[in-house]
Amino acid sequence: MVPQGHDKARDPSIFLQYIVSTHFPPEDAEACITMKDFEENAQSEVGVMSREYVNAVTLVVTALCVVQVVRVLWNWQTEGLRSIPTKGSLGWPILGEMPSLLRCVGTYTLESCPRSHLAFVSWLRERVEKYGTMFKTHVLFRPAIMMTTPEEIRFVLDDPHKKLSNGAPETFKRLLGSFNVFALEGQTHRDIHKILADLALVPELKRKTPEFDRLIRHSVSTWNGRTLDLLGAVQYTFFKAMTFNFFGISWEHEIADKAAALLSLVLPGVISVPINLPGTAFYKAQNARKKLDKIFLPIIQEMRSTGSDGSSKYASVENFPYHSLLKYEINGEQLSDVAVIDILLSTILSGEGPSTVVSIALIYLKKNPPMLKRAQAEVDQLRKQKKESGETDFSLSDLRDLKYLTQVFNEALRITTIAPGAVRSATADIHFKGHVIPKGWITVAPFALIHMDPELYPEPSKFNPDRFENPPNPASFFPFGRGNRACIGKQFTRLTVLMILYHIISNFTWEVVNFTGKLKHLPTFRLLGKVEIAFESRAELS
Numbered sequence: 262m263v264p265q266g267h268d269k270a271r272d273p274s275i276f277l278q279y280i281v282s283t284h285f286p287p288e289d290a291e292a293c294i295t296m297k298d299f300e301e302n303a304q305s306e307v308g309v310m311s312r313e314y315v316n317a318v319t320l321v322v323t324a325l326c327v328v329q330v331v332r333v334l335w336n337w338q339t340e341g342l343r344s345i346p347t348k349g350s351l352g353w354p355i356l357g358e359m360p361s362l363l364r365c366v367g368t369y370t371l372e373s374c375p376r377s378h379l380a381f382v383s384w385l386r387e388r389v390e391k392y393g394t395m396f397k398t399h400v401l402f403r404p405a406i407m408m409t410t411p412e413e414i415r416f417v418l419d420d421p422h423k424k425l426s427n428g429a430p431e432t433f434k435r436l437l438g439s440f441n442v443f444a445l446e447g448q449t450h451r452d453i454h455k456i457l458a459d460l461a462l463v464p465e466l467k468r469k470t471p472e473f474d475r476l477i478r479h480s481v482s483t484w485n486g487r488t489l490d491l492l493g494a495v496q497y498t499f500f501k502a503m504t505f506n507f508f509g510i511s512w513e514h515e516i517a518d519k520a521a522a523l524l525s526l527v528l529p530g531v532i533s534v535p536i537n538l539p540g541t542a543f544y545k546a547q548n549a550r551k552k553l554d555k556i557f558l559p560i561i562q563e564m565r566s567t568g569s570d571g572s573s574k575y576a577s578v579e580n581f582p583y584h585s586l587l588k589y590e591i592n593g594e595q596l597s598d599v600a601v602i603d604i605l606l607s608t609i610l611s612g613e614g615p616s617t618v619v620s621i622a623l624i625y626l627k628k629n630p631p632m633l634k635r636a637q638a639e640v641d642q643l644r645k646q647k648k649e650s651g652e653t654d655f656s657l658s659d660l661r662d663l664k665y666l667t668q669v670f671n672e673a674l675r676i677t678t679i680a681p682g683a684v685r686s687a688t689a690d691i692h693f694k695g696h697v698i699p700k701g702w703i704t705v706a707p708f709a710l711i712h713m714d715p716e717l718y719p720e721p722s723k724f725n726p727d728r729f730e731n732p733p734n735p736a737s738f739f740p741f742g743r744g745n746r747a748c749i750g751k752q753f754t755r756l757t758v759l760m761i762l763y764h765i766i767s768n769f770t771w772e773v774v775n776f777t778g779k780l781k782h783l784p785t786f787r788l789l790g791k792v793e794i795a796f797e798s799r800a801e802l803s
Contacts, residue, residue: 349388349397349407357399381681385409385710395694398705401428401684405703411717411737414706416693417685418743424691427746428684428703432535436527436546437610438603440596442749445604449591450745453604456589457749460582466756467657473502473757474655476512481764485798488774490791491623493525495761496616500524502757503609503750508560509581520556523549528610554602561587561598608749614679615758620792622673622762625724627773632669632726633766639665640767655760666762668726670755671733674740675712676724677786682707683742708739769796 352358365380385407388396394410408417417425429443437443445453480498500521501512510517530546537544565587586604589596596604626633643662647653660667683706691698698704713721717737718728741748748754765771775793 348392350392351397351399351404355402357402357404359400359402362400381707382710382713385707395696400705401703403686403703404699404701405705406698407705407707409707409710411711414708414711414739415736415743417704417706418683418739418746420685420744422691424687424689425685425704426688428686430532432531432533432543433607435535436530436543436550437607438599440600440603441607442604443607452589453586454745454749456583456586457604457608461749461753463657463752465582466752469506470657470756471654472505472512474760476502476505477655477757477760477764481761481768484765484769484796486796488793488795491620491794492616492788492792495619496525496528497521498761499615499757500609503753506753507583507605507609508557509564510560516556520553523553523556524609527553527606531610550606553606554599557602557606558598561601565598615754615761617677617679617786617788618670618673618758619761619765620788621677622669623765623771623794624773624776624792625673626669626766627771629724635665636669636762636766639663640763643763644767655763657756659763660756660759663759663763665726666759666766667755668729670758670762671729671738671740672724672726675718675738678709678712678740679786680742681709681786683746706739711737711739765796768799770799771796 350358353360362381362384365384388398388407389409394408395413396407398405398407408414426446427443429441433441433443442450442453442457477498480494480501484494501517504510504517504520504524505512508520510520526549527546529542530549533542533546535543537547560581564581564584583601583605586596586601626636640663643659646662647659685704685706687698687700687702687704689700711717714737715721735743741751741754772795773792774795775791776788777790
């Protein structure tokens with residue numbers, strides 16, 4: 262029985278009453294709880310519970326989101342407190358200080374070269390003055406420690422704790438493969454670097470120098486009386502020398518021309534925005550890489566199958582020194598053919614540097630007649646000595662007689678600083694000078710700041726080869742990096758650039774016909790457009 266006025270739809274005991282009244286019917290049928298009463302009650306309860314459940318879930322989710330946002334913002338401002346040093350700025354959430362840094366990525370002219378290196382260098386100096394030589398920042402979408410003194414940069418490059426991995430951009434892996442030398446880590450990187458470095462030392466270079474000289478003399482001889490794009494011409498010659506050096510391909514074979522042309526397409530893609538759409542530099546680079554694989558794969562397969570005593574359709578086996586690379590094993594398995602190509606191809610692709618250094622050297626020599634006369638006198642003296650002794654080929658020992666030209670080379674390296682810095686990623690917390698570089702943060706070592714330091718290089722904006730009258734100090738001169746990731750081809754680059762300059766200066770006079778003078782410093786130093794130079798033959802030596 263239900264009391265008079267009782268709200269049946271709201272009474273929680275109504276279900277029990279319904280069961281009792283069903284199984285034990287009372288005398289008063291009107292007082293019984295019917296199934297209809299129960300259904301109405303159930304529908305009402307479900308509606309109320311659903312609204313309450315949704316409201317509760319919404320409240321919880323909102324609270325969690327607020328907590329997470331507060332946590333992220335708090336960490337953004339406080340996590341750097343255990344970094345090196347405590348001072349600095351992480352900038353805007355997500356973007357960090359990239360907006361201000363990107364303002365340095367402008368187009369400048371050669372005359373404003375100091376000011377432009379200089380946009381980037383100025384960006385660094387402002388923060389050094391405000392925060393100290395080591396400061397926290399947020400660039401490349403990651404929290405970072407900027408290391409700005411020679412000592413700090415050496416720490417990053419030498420990596421004494423072996424806790425810094427390479428911070429190469431994703432485009433390197435996508436274009437150069439997962440086994441490119443920039444992506445390798447740990448013992449595998451150390452082993453591969455040693456194999457490559459051992460074969461880039463004096464004995465191997467000495468053996469191949471006569472062939473390099475033949476290639477360069479042939480290339481330079483075709484410039485007489487012509488106006489050409491020096492950047493493209495030098496880069497083309499350099500790539501042919503590299504394919505000979507690393508794959509044993511004769512520079513006289515037509516396949517070397519194809520490889521050099523394709524390499525010149527891959528290089529811009531490496532430092533481009535990775536947008537794979539037709540017409541973009543990245544798209545062209547990916548297609549070029551596929552075509553390069555078709556050229557190089559048969560060579561690697563033939564070298565692997567024939568060994569050091571066999572022969573190859575395109576390449577000379579005796580000029581392919583990397584048989585130890587073909588035998589290298591990881592977890593009991595030899596490197597695949599594609600992995601070998603990744604390694605060698607990524608080593609080759611430094612060709613923009615030599616072509617830029619040669620161009621800058623010739624431009625500055627032309628702008629400074631006393632420097633040019635001094636360089637001409639030096640190469641003329643060497644040329645005369647070689648003629649009197651009956652020598653024709655350039656030899657590795659000739660570099661000792663090109664002291665001033667070596668100074669020009671070093672000064673061109675300094676003032677360009679092709680790679681403005683190095684990026685490493687901390688794989689674990691690293692203790693340095695009483696502080697901690699947190700795991701997951703990157704360290705940035707800006708070479709450009711050191712190379713433009715007036716205390717180390719007086720009047721740093723001035724092109725002055727005499728500053729290198731004594732050999733450069735490796736503690737403050739980093740054109741090829743340093744440590745276990747130093748440029749493998751630095752001796753090869755030095756040799757080939759000096760050979761090219763020697764043959765140009767000894768054989769030609771030149772005029773800069775068409776050069777906008779425009780350049781960029783980030784992400785790498787590069788001259789924009791063509792550097793068109795007209796070459797004319799010099800009077801023969803008496």
